Amino acid sequence: MRRYGDFDLAEDCTQDALLAAVRAWPSTGIPRRPGAWLTTVAQRRALDRLRRRKGLQARAAQLRPELAEGGDERLRLMFTCCHPALSRDAQLALTLRTVVGFTTRQIASAFLTSEATVAQRIVRAKRKIVEAGIPYRMPAPADLDQRLGEVLAVLYLMFNEGYLSSSWEIPHDRNLAEDATWLARLVVRVLPRQAEAMGLLALFRLQLARVGGRFDQTGALIRLADQDRSLWDRAEIASAVELLDRAVLLRQPGPYQLQAAIAGCHAEAASWEGTDWPMILRLYDRLLDLDPSPVIKLNRAVATWRAVSAGAALVEVEQLATSLNEYHLLHSTRAELQRELGQEAEAQRSFQRALDLTLNPAERSHLRGRMATA
Amino acid sequence: MKYMLLFAGADGDAPGGESMTAVMAKVDKWWHKYSEAGAIVGGEQLQPASRATTVRFGGETPTVVDGPFAETKEVIGGFAIIQVPDLDAALEMVKSWPASSSVEIRPVVEA
Numbered sequence: 001m002r003r004y005g006d007f008d009l010a011e012d013c014t015q016d017a018l019l020a021a022v023r024a025w026p027s028t029g030i031p032r033r034p035g036a037w038l039t040t041v042a043q044r045r046a047l048d049r050l051r052r053r054k055g056l057q058a059r060a061a062q063l064r065p066e067l068a069e070g071g072d073e074r075l076r077l078m079f080t081c082c083h084p085a086l087s088r089d090a091q092l093a094l095t096l097r098t099v100v101g102f103t104t105r106q107i108a109s110a111f112l113t114s115e116a117t118v119a120q121r122i123v124r125a126k127r128k129i130v131e132a133g134i135p136y137r138m139p140a141p142a143d144l145d146q147r148l149g150e151v152l153a154v155l156y157l158m159f160n161e162g163y164l165s166s167s168w169e170i171p172h173d174r175n176l177a178e179d180a181t182w183l184a185r186l187v188v189r190v191l192p193r194q195a196e197a198m199g200l201l202a203l204f205r206l207q208l209a210r211v212g213g214r215f216d217q218t219g220a221l222i223r224l225a226d227q228d229r230s231l232w233d234r235a236e237i238a239s240a241v242e243l244l245d246r247a248v249l250l251r252q253p254g255p256y257q258l259q260a261a262i263a264g265c266h267a268e269a270a271s272w273e274g275t276d277w278p279m280i281l282r283l284y285d286r287l288l289d290l291d292p293s294p295v296i297k298l299n300r301a302v303a304t305w306r307a308v309s310a311g312a313a314l315v316e317v318e319q320l321a322t323s324l325n326e327y328h329l330l331h332s333t334r335a336e337l338q339r340e341l342g343q344e345a346e347a348q349r350s351f352q353r354a355l356d357l358t359l360n361p362a363e364r365s366h367l368r369g370r371m372a373t374a
Numbered sequence: 375m376k377y378m379l380l381f382a383g384a385d386g387d388a389p390g391g392e393s394m395t396a397v398m399a400k401v402d403k404w405w406h407k408y409s410e411a412g413a414i415v416g417g418e419q420l421q422p423a424s425r426a427t428t429v430r431f432g433g434e435t436p437t438v439v440d441g442p443f444a445e446t447k448e449v450i451g452g453f454a455i456i457q458v459p460d461l462d463a464a465l466e467m468v469k470s471w472p473a474s475s476s477v478e479i480r481p482v483v484e485a
Binding site for chain 1: 375377459460461462464466479481
């Protein structure tokens, strides 16, 4: 799987709102994309994506009859594909293949692995299911929490890949984020009293509700601070927040609900400046109680910058320098903070290091733009 | 389905600082419960790894050495052969095993 190390980190916490927050420094505007290779094809693709986003609601409505039948079967299949006796890679490939209906080629293209690798992974997983006796059955009630955790982790990976990759450049004809959301709806429908499943669905919906503002006409990413919030689907945001509120009432706290609450803070804010950063900081602290991972700490540092000071945030970021040395967002965050504090030479070095660590074209373009804006 | 359970732990130590007798009592209870249920087909506790002898092949003649085949921190302290409907049933049994730091569940090749 492409960037597997990133997925381990991303699994903890990566959200577009927070990645964008890293970029959302109050100075320049939309990242410039060199005009040279701007083509009508790129424009058309970007507009297609925007149109498909708006079609999500309609599509979900169309799918509902399909969900009404076979929902339990599909869920049973998901639990089987996500059995802990299978590796996470195998769980993901198998779920995409057998539950969502991706072809091996589509899976390979979505995760930038070879078709042969994916095919082999699926064959081995299916063989293990048969030979090791993994049953095709809903888990026993005593096991449900742990087993559901595996399913939700796979859905999280699916969603992140679909949502965070600059996938408009990579030709794959299925939308992972929408498929993950559809499956999360299925889980919530069949298991309606699982707060973390509801929290995950709310998180997905909050991200997708804002996707209209994420890209400009050329398909480049727009920083959260600069997004036109009138393009966000406010009705969907309100509905997703209401779902989260219902989840919280079940009193089964967990990381997905917390991440959804953070996304909710962004989604409900009328502006970047008007965002409730102290609340976001408090939510991160609660998330860190459950999962003190370095990536979550990095995202907390961004909230510290907004809620407290750049100096305090840089201190937090420096503490992560060893554990996140290979993570481009550590270096880009550090760069922006150093620049803010007048340490331009150090900032340039940090930007360069970030550039060395990411292959994502949209991110690279953004970083080069930031380096040039001294 | 038939599985072999391989009970692995630090050689000779009882897990969690409990006394050997307390742990063995729990093991007996576990064994009795699942034997009664017909799930346990066979099994033995093994003597410590220091009493093992290993024969290595690959040279001109087989070589005999002192000790277990792998010098590891964790050694196999015992095994069981179980007959249960599926892996989840095996996992349910194994999760209540009181005496090792890890247990491997390996499906047996059946004719």
